[in-house]
Amino acid sequence: MTSAVVRAFRERVPPLTAIPLPRAVDRRLMDQRWPVRELATPPPGSGLSPIVGDAGAPIVGHAIESMRFGLDFALHRFEKYGPVSWMGAFGQRIVVLAGPDATQTALVNKDKAFSQEGWQFFIERFFHRGLMLLDFEEHHLHRRIMQEAFTRDKLAGYMRQAAPVLRSGVAAWAGAERPRLYWLLKRLTLDVASRVFMDMPPGADADAINQAFVGTVRAATALVRVPVPGGRWAAGLHGRRVLERYFAEKLPSKRRSEGADLFSALCHARGDDGAEFTDDDVVNHMIFLMMAAHDTATITSSAVAYHLAKHSSWQERAREESLALGDELPDLEALAKLTTLDLVIKEALRLTAPVPSLPRKTVKDTEVLGHYIPAGTMCSVSPNTNHYSPDHWTNPRAFDPERFAEGRREDKSHRFAWMPFGGGAHKCIGMHFGINEVKLLMHEMLRTYRWSVPEGYRIKWDYVSLPVPVDGLTVRLQRLR
The missing domain is CATH 3.30.43.20 (Uridine Diphospho-n-acetylenolpyruvylglucosamine Reductase; domain 2)
Incomplete structure (x- = not known):
């Protein structure tokens, strides 16, 4: 070669x-x-x-x-x-x-030779008929309907719901001087997904849902792909059943309501021709979107936090822009002013692709x-x-x-030099939601704390499923005020 x-x-x-x-x-x-x-x-x-x-x-x-x-x-x-x-x-x-x-x-995929059956081999049992697993005309139909749940107006509403969850959640870390940051971020992004996607407050239900998602995601790369008791495959199947029951029980009330959460939006979404999702469609898409939203946001925010910990000058530069916004909860227009975070998030996504x-x-x-x-x-x-x-990149490891x-x-x-959200017909439908959620989360961290890692520390990612810091990303967290 x-x-x-x-x-x-x-x-x-x-x-x-x-x-x-x-x-x-x-x-x-x-x-x-x-x-x-x-x-x-x-x-x-x-x-x-x-x-x-x-x-x-x-x-x-x-x-x-x-x-x-x-x-x-x-x-x-x-x-x-x-x-x-x-x-x-x-x-x-x-x-x-x-x-x-x-x-x-x-x-x-001009000649339609490549299908999503590749994903089906890994995750079909756990994320059955999620948007990413559909092909060609069927995928196009479902994506067209789902797009109604990701308009700019809807996105602005989701950020308004996420902002207070993130502010209170980040503030609650104040007593943790050396936390394993990845797990704090994972808990927080699940709280955001629960609030924005389901209008569900934190609590016991959220903990059970989180455990179910962990099981389904890790099962995708199980080497033993049969339900051996105690194995990852069995945990994934159990997690799927938990999620199906939860969303199916909540679905009738979401059909009746006009809530601002994503679950309600999918229940009421209509395509240009009036097409809508069946109950099974809504459950399948919710399970997939909840996984995709909180796992990828956790990975990205962990990578951003790591690089800001390693590069204090960038952390201070980003903090200056965040403090300039004042104490109001930022909306989309305010978040757009955080240009340093834009650059850092894009570079973090390059260095650690969430998928x-x-x-x-x-x-x-x-x-x-x-x-x-x-x-x-x-x-x-x-x-x-x-x-x-x-x-395509100057000094790509830097x-x-x-x-x-x-x-x-x-x-x-x-x-396709930079493609953290995929590309083509299956490019991530929630990428604008994801970037703004991470930006909002990092904004709250910057205005509340200064954080660092030891000199010479280098993060090691575990790729058993999606990337996870092996040590949980332990940082030194210092409250600013």
Whole structure:
């Protein structure tokens, strides 16, 4: 693999072997050499090239390395095989599409060869018929109806509901000098989702819902995919049943009301042609949206908080803008003035994509960058690799929010150079809600506390499901007033 883009990675991105690995077993995992093979023989006369890769260990393939090393494993595979390769994982042969050009082919999906069945393999049992799992015309119909719940007026209303929850929640941390910040943020983002999405106050119900969501999310990457008692798969199935019962019980009252929460909005949403969601549709979409909203907001706010802890000058710069807003709860117009937070949030999303892999499955023979992919093939688009491409980002491992400022805009180097919210027809419908929620949360932290991490501390992310800080992100928290 000697293409220019691969050579660029070798020259400008530190190789995985340069990153200290804590244990001998980690070194052995990454240094293990497996036989390189072709995925499938291209049709005669097609002019296409075969995809090469390796299966890894029997049955589990490279699932363990992928979950343990995350970003570094993705970059390691790209360096070794280039933008189109295959690997074994979860008992499957999975084609990995890495880099902006390969990503564009799959997500623009002009010939409708790539379906959401890839997601279905991982999360269908737990997030049945959520928006992200629907395909083509059906997806377009559901998205068109759901868009009524994400208009700017609706978004402004959601932020008005979120603001007091975040202010009181952040203030309640005052007694915690060295908290594990990730878990505080997760509790708080769930409280926001419960209030904004369901009009549900914090309490025992919210705790049970949170536990159910944790079970369903972690089950997606279970290596043992049968309901063994005590296993992740069984916990995920139990979590799904809890969520279904909860939303089904609440649905009739939401149908009757005209509340400002998302649950009510979905119950009353209508497409241009008058189409509406069935009860089952509403339950399925609520389960998926609640998961997507609070998990990705937790990951993003954790990443932003980490980088602000590491880079005190950026924290002070952002704090100055937040304090300038005064003591009023900010609305969308006020949040738009927090330009430093805009830059930091975008850079944090680049460095830690909340969803590091976007599964797809081919429904017919197709090709990507001249490589043959047969029908029925599992594929995975890799945002992490795009976000660290030295052909599109200056010094990609460095924290440099100014790369998003006018005059540089490195994110404009390619349509898919920066894609924390996916792309194409399935680009995240709630991305504006998510960014404004994180901005509102960080605003409250900045006006209330100063926080730091020890010199030399480097966050380590656990990729067993979505990224989670291994140590929970312990910070030193100092109240300002």
